[in-house]
Amino acid sequence: MKQKLHVLCLIMGQNQKPNLHCHYWLLSSLTLVLLNISFGSCFDTISTDKALRDGEILVSRDKTFAMGFFSPGRSTSRYIGIWYNNLPQQTVIWVANRNTPINDTSGVLSINQHGNLALHHNHSILPIWSTNVSVTPSDTNKVIAQLTDIANLVLILNDTKTVIWQSFDQPTDTLIPHLRLGFDRGKDQSWVIQSWKTDDDPSPGDFTLKFSTNGMPQLFLYHKNLPWWRGGPWNGEFFMGIPNMKRDNNIFNVSCEEDENHAALSYNTYDKSVPSWVVVQQSGFFQVFTWDNQKNQWNRYWSEPTGQCDNYGTCGPNSNCDPLNYEDFQCTCLPGFEPKFPRNWYENRDGSGGCARKKGASVCGSGEGFVNIEGLKVPDTSVAIVKEGLSLEECEKECLRNCTCNAYSVADIRNGGSGCMTWHGDLMDIQKLSDQGQDLFIRVDSFELAKYYKRPRLFGKNKLVTALVAFMLLVLLLVSSVYYLWKKSKNKEKMMWDLNHDSPREENDVQSKRHPNLPLFSFKMIMAATEKFSPDNKLGQGGFGSVYKGHLFDGQEIAVKRLSKDSGQGIEEFINEVRLLVKLQHRNLVRLLGCCLEKEERMLVYEYLPNKSLDFLIFDEVRRSSLDWGQRFKIISGIARGVLYLHQDSRLKIIHRDLKASNVLLDAVMNPKISDFGMARIFGEEQIHASTKKVVGTYGYMSPEYAMEGRYSTKSDVFSFGVLLLEIIAGKRNTNCEKGRAASLIGYVWKLWTEGRALDVVDSTLGQSYPPEIALRCIQIGLLCVQESINNRPSMLEVVFMLCNEAPICSPQKPAFLFNGNLDMKDSSTSGGGSSVNEVTVTTISAR
Structure with a gap:
C-alpha cells in the first residue's frame, strides 16, 4: 500500500475573525463519529511517543484545519494555535497558551506522564501550559490528542474513545461551526469568546461575547464586564434585535438548546464547503466572515454594532x-x-x-x-x-x-x-x-x-365655552405648525444655497442643516471613532491642524481632518470644500464621507487611504525605491484623469488651485486620489480665466501668471500638474534641486533637455528598469505643461491623450522660472518631515 506522506511546515501569520449553532448532544455525537478513525495514524494525533515540535504541524483528516506554533502580527512570541489549513491567508481560530507565550522556538507539545497535554521547552519538562484532567495511572499510556475535522482538539482514551478534554470547552476569540456559546451548570462549564488584547497579543482583551438566559435568551457583548451591545431576545429562529439574521437564514443555520442546567447557542452553514467564522475584535465589534473563492479572501458578511444606537444604553x-x-x-x-x-x-x-x-x-x-x-x-x-x-x-x-x-x-x-x-x-x-x-x-x-x-370632550355644562377654547387651541396649534414648517424650510433653503453657491454663510446655519447627500457626524461619534483623538491615531500635521485615523461603528476606516482654531482655512474655505466634494464623484478624487460642525469644531471625514500622500513616498530615497516605473506612470495617469474630470467631465468646471504632491493621496493599491479642495473655484461653462487679490497655494507649483498677477484658469492647474509629473519622474522637489545645477527642478530639466540629456533626470533608484522612450515622452509632456506662455500649454484633455497614445508631440518652449537663486526653504504646510494627509494650505504663498 502506498504510504501517504505529510510535509510538516511552519506557518507564520496573523488572524482576523466572525454566526451561531447549538445542539449539545449532537455536538458530542458528531465529535465521537469524527474520532472513529484509525488512531494509529500520526498525521493528526499526538501520543505519548509522538510530540509536536515548533516547525511541525498537525493536519485534520480532511485537511481543513491545521495546528502548530505561530507568531501573531509583529510579535516574536510563539503560541500553539489552530487555523484553516488550505487558505492563503492564515486565520487563527483558537489559541492554547494565549496567556503564556514561549519566547523562542524550543516549544514542544506532548502527552506528559500524567496523561495531560502539556506545552514545555524541549530542555525542560515543566509545563508552560497544560490541560487539567485526572487520568488513572493505568490509562496514561492510552491517552492521545487529535485534531478533528471540525477544528476540535480532543484528548481521548484510545481504547474506549472517551473524550476527557476538548478545545471546544476553552474557546478564545472565534466562533466556528459547532462551537458553542452558553453554559452547563451541572459541569460548572461556560463557553464565551473573548477578544485578543491586540493584533500582536492573543491574551484576553476587553470585549467578551456571551449567551445569557436571564429573562429571555439574549446575546451580549461586554466591555470590561459592562454591557456594550445586546442582540435582543431569541425567538427560536433569530435574535429580534438583529433583524438581518432573518435575511441570513438561507445561509446560516442558528440553533439554541436550553433546559434547567444547560443552555448553548451555535451555528452552521448550509453550504459546508464555504468556510466561515465569527470573531470578537479588540476594537469592540463582533463580525461574521465567509470565504470568497473567486476573490480568494475573507468577506465581512455581517458586523455589530453598526451604529450609535446599537451601543448598549446610548x-x-x-x-x-x-x-x-x-x-x-x-x-x-x-x-x-x-x-x-x-x-x-x-x-x-x-x-x-x-x-x-x-x-x-x-x-x-x-x-x-x-x-x-x-x-x-x-x-x-x-x-x-x-x-x-x-x-x-x-x-x-x-x-x-x-x-x-x-x-x-x-x-x-x-x-x-x-x-x-x-x-x-x-x-x-x-x-x-x-x-x-x-x-x-x-x-x-x-x-x-x-x-x-381620547378625543377632546366638547360637551359639558358650558358647551359654547368649551368649543371656543378648543377652537382657539386648534388655531394656535395650526399657526405654530405653519410657522415651524416655514422656518425649517427657510433654514434648509439657506443651507442648500450655501452648499451650492458662492454666497455669505453663517456657521450656525451649517450646524443645523445638512446637504441631502452628506452625513453630518456628531462630535461624540468622531470622538469615539478616533479614541478621543488619541496620539496613536494621528496621521499627520499641517498648518490647518491635524489628521486622525478612526473606525466607525461598522468598522469602516476613516481619516478625520480636524481644523485648528489658528488654521488659515476659515468657515468659507471649509464650506467650499464640502460643497464641491459632495458633488464630485471620480475614482481619482478623494471621497468625502461627511463633516462635523459642533462645539466650535470644524472637521471633515474622508475615506481612509492607507498609503498616505505622494510626497511621503516620492521625496524619500528609501520609500520611493518601492515605486517602480509602472506604479509611477499609473499615478501620473490617474492624477491627469482626475484633473481632466475637474476641468471638463464633471457637472461643474473646477479649478483646483493647489495641486501638489502632498495633496495627492494613495489608496491600498496605489491609485492616486486628489484631495484638499478648500482653495478650489467653480468656473462658468464659457469662462476662460479669473482674477483674485488673494493669492493662495504653494510656491513651486503655482503658475507665473497666478503667482505674480493673481490670474488663474485651467492652465494654472496644467502648470501644477507639469511640476508634479517632473517631480514623480525625478524623485525630487521642484524647489529643492541640488546646488550647482539650477534654481529649481524645472530649470534643471530644461537645461538637460536643451543638452539632449533629459533622461539624466530620471530617479536613480529606478536603475535601468524603465522604458526610455516613454520616460522621455513624459518629460516632454511635463515641459509642455510648465511653459511660460499660457497659450502654449496643452489642456488636460490633450495631456491625457498624449499620455495614452504614441502620436508625435511638439517640442516645448521656454518654461516659467519663478526663482532667481537657490532656495533652501521647507514646505510650511508640513511638519516634521512626515506625511501630509489631506492638507489644507494656508492662504498666503509658502515656499516649497
Missing part, C-alpha cells in the same frame, strides 16, 4: 434610540417620561442620562393604561419577568394588576407558543428597528393616555 433608561432620525436628536423619551437631565439632553444632545417618569404622574389605580410603540428592539430582558403561554390581553392584565410594572411585550416563539415579558424597573436599551421589530406597551397615567387615545 440614550439611557426609559428612552428610545432611533438611528434613522438624521435631522434631530436620536434619543426620544418614552410616553409619560421626560429627560432626567434636561440641559444635557436639549443643549448638549447627550442622552446617556436617560428619562424619568414625569413629575406628578400617577400610574397606580388612577385610570392609567398603555401606549403602544411599534417596531422596537424591546428593553433588556435580563430584568424582565417571563411567563409563557399568555395572550396579549392576558399579558396586559398581568402587568396592570401590579403597580410596579412599567411595560409589557409579547414575543411569538417560533417553536410554538408565546412569551409574556413584563418590566418592573427602568427600561434599558430600546432601539427603533427598520424591520422585524416588536410592539412595546408603555404604562402611562390617564392624562398621557388621553393624548394618544
Whole structure:
C-alpha cells in the first residue's frame, strides 16, 4: 500500500475573525463519529511517543484545519494555535497558551506522564501550559490528542474513545461551526469568546461575547464586564434585535438548546464547503466572515454594532434610540417620561442620562393604561419577568394588576407558543428597528393616555365655552405648525444655497442643516471613532491642524481632518470644500464621507487611504525605491484623469488651485486620489480665466501668471500638474534641486533637455528598469505643461491623450522660472518631515 506522506511546515501569520449553532448532544455525537478513525495514524494525533515540535504541524483528516506554533502580527512570541489549513491567508481560530507565550522556538507539545497535554521547552519538562484532567495511572499510556475535522482538539482514551478534554470547552476569540456559546451548570462549564488584547497579543482583551438566559435568551457583548451591545431576545429562529439574521437564514443555520442546567447557542452553514467564522475584535465589534473563492479572501458578511444606537444604553433608561432620525436628536423619551437631565439632553444632545417618569404622574389605580410603540428592539430582558403561554390581553392584565410594572411585550416563539415579558424597573436599551421589530406597551397615567387615545370632550355644562377654547387651541396649534414648517424650510433653503453657491454663510446655519447627500457626524461619534483623538491615531500635521485615523461603528476606516482654531482655512474655505466634494464623484478624487460642525469644531471625514500622500513616498530615497516605473506612470495617469474630470467631465468646471504632491493621496493599491479642495473655484461653462487679490497655494507649483498677477484658469492647474509629473519622474522637489545645477527642478530639466540629456533626470533608484522612450515622452509632456506662455500649454484633455497614445508631440518652449537663486526653504504646510494627509494650505504663498 502506498504510504501517504505529510510535509510538516511552519506557518507564520496573523488572524482576523466572525454566526451561531447549538445542539449539545449532537455536538458530542458528531465529535465521537469524527474520532472513529484509525488512531494509529500520526498525521493528526499526538501520543505519548509522538510530540509536536515548533516547525511541525498537525493536519485534520480532511485537511481543513491545521495546528502548530505561530507568531501573531509583529510579535516574536510563539503560541500553539489552530487555523484553516488550505487558505492563503492564515486565520487563527483558537489559541492554547494565549496567556503564556514561549519566547523562542524550543516549544514542544506532548502527552506528559500524567496523561495531560502539556506545552514545555524541549530542555525542560515543566509545563508552560497544560490541560487539567485526572487520568488513572493505568490509562496514561492510552491517552492521545487529535485534531478533528471540525477544528476540535480532543484528548481521548484510545481504547474506549472517551473524550476527557476538548478545545471546544476553552474557546478564545472565534466562533466556528459547532462551537458553542452558553453554559452547563451541572459541569460548572461556560463557553464565551473573548477578544485578543491586540493584533500582536492573543491574551484576553476587553470585549467578551456571551449567551445569557436571564429573562429571555439574549446575546451580549461586554466591555470590561459592562454591557456594550445586546442582540435582543431569541425567538427560536433569530435574535429580534438583529433583524438581518432573518435575511441570513438561507445561509446560516442558528440553533439554541436550553433546559434547567444547560443552555448553548451555535451555528452552521448550509453550504459546508464555504468556510466561515465569527470573531470578537479588540476594537469592540463582533463580525461574521465567509470565504470568497473567486476573490480568494475573507468577506465581512455581517458586523455589530453598526451604529450609535446599537451601543448598549446610548440614550439611557426609559428612552428610545432611533438611528434613522438624521435631522434631530436620536434619543426620544418614552410616553409619560421626560429627560432626567434636561440641559444635557436639549443643549448638549447627550442622552446617556436617560428619562424619568414625569413629575406628578400617577400610574397606580388612577385610570392609567398603555401606549403602544411599534417596531422596537424591546428593553433588556435580563430584568424582565417571563411567563409563557399568555395572550396579549392576558399579558396586559398581568402587568396592570401590579403597580410596579412599567411595560409589557409579547414575543411569538417560533417553536410554538408565546412569551409574556413584563418590566418592573427602568427600561434599558430600546432601539427603533427598520424591520422585524416588536410592539412595546408603555404604562402611562390617564392624562398621557388621553393624548394618544381620547378625543377632546366638547360637551359639558358650558358647551359654547368649551368649543371656543378648543377652537382657539386648534388655531394656535395650526399657526405654530405653519410657522415651524416655514422656518425649517427657510433654514434648509439657506443651507442648500450655501452648499451650492458662492454666497455669505453663517456657521450656525451649517450646524443645523445638512446637504441631502452628506452625513453630518456628531462630535461624540468622531470622538469615539478616533479614541478621543488619541496620539496613536494621528496621521499627520499641517498648518490647518491635524489628521486622525478612526473606525466607525461598522468598522469602516476613516481619516478625520480636524481644523485648528489658528488654521488659515476659515468657515468659507471649509464650506467650499464640502460643497464641491459632495458633488464630485471620480475614482481619482478623494471621497468625502461627511463633516462635523459642533462645539466650535470644524472637521471633515474622508475615506481612509492607507498609503498616505505622494510626497511621503516620492521625496524619500528609501520609500520611493518601492515605486517602480509602472506604479509611477499609473499615478501620473490617474492624477491627469482626475484633473481632466475637474476641468471638463464633471457637472461643474473646477479649478483646483493647489495641486501638489502632498495633496495627492494613495489608496491600498496605489491609485492616486486628489484631495484638499478648500482653495478650489467653480468656473462658468464659457469662462476662460479669473482674477483674485488673494493669492493662495504653494510656491513651486503655482503658475507665473497666478503667482505674480493673481490670474488663474485651467492652465494654472496644467502648470501644477507639469511640476508634479517632473517631480514623480525625478524623485525630487521642484524647489529643492541640488546646488550647482539650477534654481529649481524645472530649470534643471530644461537645461538637460536643451543638452539632449533629459533622461539624466530620471530617479536613480529606478536603475535601468524603465522604458526610455516613454520616460522621455513624459518629460516632454511635463515641459509642455510648465511653459511660460499660457497659450502654449496643452489642456488636460490633450495631456491625457498624449499620455495614452504614441502620436508625435511638439517640442516645448521656454518654461516659467519663478526663482532667481537657490532656495533652501521647507514646505510650511508640513511638519516634521512626515506625511501630509489631506492638507489644507494656508492662504498666503509658502515656499516649497
